[in-house]
Amino acid sequence: IESPHSPLLMYRGHRAELRIPRTLRHENGPALLLGGSQSWYETLMQYAGGLAIAESVGSDRALPLVINDGASPALVELLGLLGYGDNDLLRIAADAPARFRRLHVPSRLALGAEWVDPLLGRWYRGRLTASVAGGRKRKLYVKAVDARGVTIVNEPVVAEILSGSGYETFEPATATVREQVEAVANASHVIG
Numbered sequence: 001i002e003s004p005h006s007p008l009l010m011y012r013g014h015r016a017e018l019r020i021p022r023t024l025r026h027e028n029g030p031a032l033l034l035g036g037s038q039s040w041y042e043t044l045m046q047y048a049g050g051l052a053i054a055e056s057v058g059s060d061r062a063l064p065l066v067i068n069d070g071a072s073p074a075l076v077e078l079l080g081l082l083g084y085g086d087n088d089l090l091r092i093a094a095d096a097p098a099r100f101r102r103l104h105v106p107s108r109l110a111l112g113a114e115w116v117d118p119l120l121g122r123w124y125r126g127r128l129t130a131s132v133a134g135g136r137k138r139k140l141y142v143k144a145v146d147a148r149g150v151t152i153v154n155e156p157v158v159a160e161i162l163s164g165s166g167y168e169t170f171e172p173a174t175a176t177v178r179e180q181v182e183a184v185a186n187a188s189h190v191i192g
Contacts, residue, residue, distance in 0.1 A: 025099070032050070032063045033106070034066060035067065036070070044124075051065075051106075053106035056119065065079065066100075067091055068092060069093040076089070081132075081181060138168055139189040140187045143171045
């Protein structure tokens with residue numbers, strides 16, 4: 001079965017064949033592979049989370065970060081909060097692979113939704129809370145986003161009960177990455 005979304009791989013049974021173009025972009029310096037996705041969950045857990053591994057093993061902070069050219073704007077905003085600007089990013093288009101003299105590929109810290117390494121939460125907390133100013137402590141009810149078919153059937157009733165206990169409804173889908181980080185970093189209680 002051919003994968004129409006990848007110019008690189010053709011899957012046939014248990015074999016993968018590479019389709020490598022005759023001309024490749026060459027990157028001489030070392031770089032750190034992050035990748036990227038339009039999915040916010042994958043961005044947080046799989047791609048930006050690779051920085052947690054790199055930093056925990058003392059990787060050179062000056063290494064450029066390789067991201068997909070079509071990576072979500074949320075990933076770029078998140079990397080900005082972590083101190084990485086556009087000059088720190090190497091964007092690679094899906095239809096224009098590149099060859100690297102040395103490419104660091106960090107392990108992943110999450111296995112789907114079943115398992116997340118505790119390092120990831122501690123790393124995000126340590127790195128991101130430093131990037132937002134302290135605000136008033138508040139109780140948050142994080143409204144469920146209809147992802148993967150997960151919904152709260154009586155959500156208006158739940159929100160009303162929580163509101164009576166001092167919880168504010170927070171909708172991450174309508175907030176920027178910075179607003180999400182600030183809301184959670186400054187919360188005294190979070191229910192979601």
